[in-house]
Amino acid sequence: MKPKPTAVVVDDVEAVGQVSCRLLDKLGYQTTLFQNPIEALGYLGACGRLDVLLTDHDMPEIAGLQMARRAKEANPDIRQIIIVCGMADDLMPERASLCGFEFLEKPFRAHELARKIKP
Numbered sequence: 021m022k023p024k025p026t027a028v029v030v031d032d033v034e035a036v037g038q039v040s041c042r043l044l045d046k047l048g049y050q051t052t053l054f055q056n057p058i059e060a061l062g063y064l065g066a067c068g069r070l071d072v073l074l075t076d077h078d079m080p081e082i083a084g085l086q087m088a089r090r091a092k093e094a095n096p097d098i099r100q101i102i103i104v105c106g107m108a109d110d111l112m113p114e115r116a117s118l119c120g121f122e123f124l125e126k127p128f129r130a131h132e133l134a135r136k137i138k139p
Contacts, residue, residue, distance in 0.1 A: 024050040025071040030060045030087065031104075032079040036126075040074055040104070043130045047137070057082045065094035072137060073098050077105035077112065085112075088121050100138050104128065 027049040031037035034055055041051040049072065054060035057079055064070065073091055077084030084103040092098055103116050106126035116123040122136045 024048060026067075026069070027051045027072040027074060028054065028060060028064065028067075028070060029074045030054045030057050030079075030084075031076040032056070032081075033076075036076070040133075043133050044072070044074070046130060047134055057087045061087070061090055061094055064091045064098065067095065069097045069099070070095060071099045073101045074133075075101070075103055077103050078107065085115060085119065085121075088116075089119060092120075102133075102136055 025048065027044045029037050029040045029044065029051055031040060032055050037053045037055060041053050044051045054063065058081055064073070075084045075087050084105065088101045088103055092101065100122065102122040102124055104124045104126050105112060113123040124132065124136050
């Protein structure tokens with residue numbers, strides 16, 4: 021039996037992170053949720069291959085774009101990073117794209133998330 025793809029969700033608002041995990045669960049992912057991005061970075065540095073990192077941009081400890089960069093440095097085996105934000109400026113999607121990351125505006129639905137995930 022093929023193992024489930026893996027995803028890490030980082031969102032400082034627990035309820036929002038749980039909703040994101042449920043959406044990814046429905047898409048067939050095994051998910052792990054972190055509210056603290058610094059703790060998530062420690063995990064990401066040790067976890068090996070990861071299919072998707074879904075990180076909020078607006079967090080008190082570290083912004084999502086910086087989180088994504090540091091996560092990729094800590095673990096080059098992260099296949100895809102998606103930055104989510106509810107109140108992004110107009111340049112945020114472009115900045116994410118220039119760094120090689122996807123961007124998804126909150127609130128989003130399961131089909132919007134599914135479209136962003138690479139097969």
